[in-house]
Amino acid sequence: MEISDRDFDEKVLSSEKPVLLEYWASWCPPCHTIKKVLKKLDGEDTWFRVVTINVDRNLGYASKYSVKGVPCFMIFKQGELIHREVGARSEKQIRAMLNEHI
Amino acid sequence: MQHNEEKTCWNCPAALLKGNVDFRACGQSIAVIQNKISEEGLLIECTRRPELGMFEPSITFEQCPEWRETQYGYLLKEMRVMILGIDGYLGWTLALKIAKLGCRVSGIDNYLRRNAVAEKGSKSVVPIADMETRLKTAKEQHGVDIDFRELDLLDRDELAEYLREVQPEAVVHYGEIPSAPYSMVDAEHAIRTQHNNTLGTLGVLFLIKEICPEANILKLGTMGEYGTPLTGRPIFEGLFPADAVLTWRGQEWSMGGELTPRDPASFYHVSKVQDTFNVYEACKYWWLRSYDVMQGVIFGVHTEEVAAHPDLRTRLDVDEWFGTVINRFVAQAVLGIPLTVYGSGEQIRGYLALEDAMECMVRLLSSPPEPGQYDVVNQLSQLYKVKELAEIVARVGSRRHGLTVRIQRVENPRIEADEHPFLVVAKKLRENLGYQPKTPLEVEIDRMFTLLLQPRVRGRLESVRDTVFPKTWWSGEHKETMTLEVYEPGTHVMAGYSPDLVVSDHDGDE
Structure with a gap:
C-alpha cells in the first residue's frame, strides 16, 4: 500500500500491527523491482502491514528519519522505529528481516 | 480494463x-x-x-x-512525438501508425540509411518514395500531417531549435546506424557507427534535458546487447529481478534492479551498450524517463498504413549489411539462391514482425515511466534458430509460391557462438502493457513473398543480387566466404539447445 506523509501517522505510527515500510524513489531501479515482492507480502494478510512511501514526494518524515538512500526498509512496532537497513533485498532477506525483528 | x-x-x-x-x-x-x-x-x-x-x-x-x-490503452490526445530517423524502415512505419492514431508527429532524418545502402551498391528492393512524396501521400491517403526536417542529429544547434519549436512529449530515437556488419568493415565504418550512435545519443540526451525533460524517451536498443551467455543464465529485461541473488563466500546479496551483464557481438552492438549506460545515467542525473527497447530481429513489410499506397511503403533491405536474416532469406528464395545459413545455423535469436514491433512502440508511448525512471523491455515475439527459419521460409516459398528453395551452410564470417543455450525473459510488454503477438511468422513471410514476386520489385531484387552474400569478416580479413554444404529443406534435424522464452510468471522463472 502506497502512503504519504499525510497518512503516515495513521498507517505507520498508530498501526496496531507492526509495519514494514519501504522508502522508494522513481529513479531507483532496485525500488521498482522490489515492488512486486512487497505487493506479494502485503497480500498475505498476515500479522504485519507493508507500506511504501516515495522519498521525494514526502520529505517530512523522510527528513525526520534522515533517509539518505533508497530503498530504505524500516520496521515500526507500536509507533517506534525498531530497525532500518538500506539497499536492495531479496524476498528471502526481507522475510528474514521480518522474522528477526517482529 | x-x-x-x-x-x-x-x-x-x-x-x-x-x-x-x-x-x-x-x-x-x-x-x-x-x-x-x-x-x-x-x-x-x-x-x-x-x-x-x-x-x-x-x-x-x-x-x-x-x-x-x-x-x-489510453493515449495522450494529439501527443507531440518526434521521431529521430523518421525516413528509416521503422521510423517511417511508426510515423504513419501513430499519426493515424492522432499523434502530432514530427521527425528528422539526414538520409544516412539511404546513403549507406547505396554505398554498398544496393537499394531498398521495395521502391520507396522521396520524403516529399511520402508526406504528400500520407496526407492524401490517411489525412495526416507529418512535419519533417532534413537534419543530422549530430547537428545539435539545429536539433535544439527544432525541439524548442515542437516541444515533444515523446522522443522516439531510431536515428542510429543499425548494422553489425557495417561496423565491422574497417576502422572508418566502426568509428562512424560509434560516433553517430553513441555521441549522437549523448547529445540528444543533453538537449532533452534542456528543452523537454518530461518527454518519454523511447530509445531503440537491441537484444544483441546481451550476447548469448554460454552458462545459459537467463537474459532478463535489462535489470535483474528482485529475487536475483549473488552468492559468494557463503554470503548473499540482492542483485534486484542492477543492470545485467552485456556482451555485445560487434562494434555496432557496443555502441548500443554505450547508449544504454548513457541513457541510464541521464535518467539518474536529470530525472529523464526512458524505455530502453531491447528489440529482437525485425522482419516483414506490412502494416495497414504502409500497405495503403505504393508511395507509403517502407524500405526493405536485403544486402549483407542492412538486410536482416528473414528478409534476406525471402529475397534469396525469390532469386533462386540457396538460403545462406552461417556456420551450424544453430544460433538462436529473438524475432518480431514489423507490425508487432509497431504495436509495442505505441504501447510504450502510452505508458511513460515516472520521472527519473530508466526501464527496459525485451521486445520480441518468438525465438528461432537460424536453421529453423531457413526451413520455414523454404516451406512457405515452395508451398505457397511454387518456388524451388534450397539451403546452404556457409563459413560463419562473424565471431559468435554457433551453438548456445538461450533463455530469454520477455514479460513486461505482455504483462504490464497488454501486448500479445499478432502476426504469425508464416503469414508475414507469405506477405513478403507476395510483394517481392511483383515484377517491379523482383526486377529491383535482381539488380542487387550480388550484395546479399556475406563478405564482411569480423576478423578483418578480405576473403571470399566459402559454401560448406548445400542441402534440401527437411533433410537436416535440429540439434543442440532448444530456445527457451519466458513470457509470464507462470513460466516458472520466479
Missing part, C-alpha cells in the same frame, strides 16, 4: 514538474523546493490545462480528459 488506466500525472509528460517539484539533482531536492513543498504540499501544474492552476499530481489517465482510450 486498460493496461495504463491507473497511471497518474507522475507518468504524464504534460505535467509541469520543473519549478514545482524539481528533483533533478540525483534526488537531492534543493532547499527552496523542500521548503515550498513543506509549506504548500506537493503541487504541480499541467501544461495542457493551465486553468487547473496548482493541483496534486494524482489524476489517473482514466480520469484525465487529455488521455483518450484507444485499442492500445
Whole structure:
C-alpha cells in the first residue's frame, strides 16, 4: 500500500500491527523491482502491514528519519522505529528481516 | 480494463514538474523546493490545462480528459512525438501508425540509411518514395500531417531549435546506424557507427534535458546487447529481478534492479551498450524517463498504413549489411539462391514482425515511466534458430509460391557462438502493457513473398543480387566466404539447445 506523509501517522505510527515500510524513489531501479515482492507480502494478510512511501514526494518524515538512500526498509512496532537497513533485498532477506525483528 | 488506466500525472509528460517539484539533482531536492513543498504540499501544474492552476499530481489517465482510450490503452490526445530517423524502415512505419492514431508527429532524418545502402551498391528492393512524396501521400491517403526536417542529429544547434519549436512529449530515437556488419568493415565504418550512435545519443540526451525533460524517451536498443551467455543464465529485461541473488563466500546479496551483464557481438552492438549506460545515467542525473527497447530481429513489410499506397511503403533491405536474416532469406528464395545459413545455423535469436514491433512502440508511448525512471523491455515475439527459419521460409516459398528453395551452410564470417543455450525473459510488454503477438511468422513471410514476386520489385531484387552474400569478416580479413554444404529443406534435424522464452510468471522463472 502506497502512503504519504499525510497518512503516515495513521498507517505507520498508530498501526496496531507492526509495519514494514519501504522508502522508494522513481529513479531507483532496485525500488521498482522490489515492488512486486512487497505487493506479494502485503497480500498475505498476515500479522504485519507493508507500506511504501516515495522519498521525494514526502520529505517530512523522510527528513525526520534522515533517509539518505533508497530503498530504505524500516520496521515500526507500536509507533517506534525498531530497525532500518538500506539497499536492495531479496524476498528471502526481507522475510528474514521480518522474522528477526517482529 | 486498460493496461495504463491507473497511471497518474507522475507518468504524464504534460505535467509541469520543473519549478514545482524539481528533483533533478540525483534526488537531492534543493532547499527552496523542500521548503515550498513543506509549506504548500506537493503541487504541480499541467501544461495542457493551465486553468487547473496548482493541483496534486494524482489524476489517473482514466480520469484525465487529455488521455483518450484507444485499442492500445489510453493515449495522450494529439501527443507531440518526434521521431529521430523518421525516413528509416521503422521510423517511417511508426510515423504513419501513430499519426493515424492522432499523434502530432514530427521527425528528422539526414538520409544516412539511404546513403549507406547505396554505398554498398544496393537499394531498398521495395521502391520507396522521396520524403516529399511520402508526406504528400500520407496526407492524401490517411489525412495526416507529418512535419519533417532534413537534419543530422549530430547537428545539435539545429536539433535544439527544432525541439524548442515542437516541444515533444515523446522522443522516439531510431536515428542510429543499425548494422553489425557495417561496423565491422574497417576502422572508418566502426568509428562512424560509434560516433553517430553513441555521441549522437549523448547529445540528444543533453538537449532533452534542456528543452523537454518530461518527454518519454523511447530509445531503440537491441537484444544483441546481451550476447548469448554460454552458462545459459537467463537474459532478463535489462535489470535483474528482485529475487536475483549473488552468492559468494557463503554470503548473499540482492542483485534486484542492477543492470545485467552485456556482451555485445560487434562494434555496432557496443555502441548500443554505450547508449544504454548513457541513457541510464541521464535518467539518474536529470530525472529523464526512458524505455530502453531491447528489440529482437525485425522482419516483414506490412502494416495497414504502409500497405495503403505504393508511395507509403517502407524500405526493405536485403544486402549483407542492412538486410536482416528473414528478409534476406525471402529475397534469396525469390532469386533462386540457396538460403545462406552461417556456420551450424544453430544460433538462436529473438524475432518480431514489423507490425508487432509497431504495436509495442505505441504501447510504450502510452505508458511513460515516472520521472527519473530508466526501464527496459525485451521486445520480441518468438525465438528461432537460424536453421529453423531457413526451413520455414523454404516451406512457405515452395508451398505457397511454387518456388524451388534450397539451403546452404556457409563459413560463419562473424565471431559468435554457433551453438548456445538461450533463455530469454520477455514479460513486461505482455504483462504490464497488454501486448500479445499478432502476426504469425508464416503469414508475414507469405506477405513478403507476395510483394517481392511483383515484377517491379523482383526486377529491383535482381539488380542487387550480388550484395546479399556475406563478405564482411569480423576478423578483418578480405576473403571470399566459402559454401560448406548445400542441402534440401527437411533433410537436416535440429540439434543442440532448444530456445527457451519466458513470457509470464507462470513460466516458472520466479
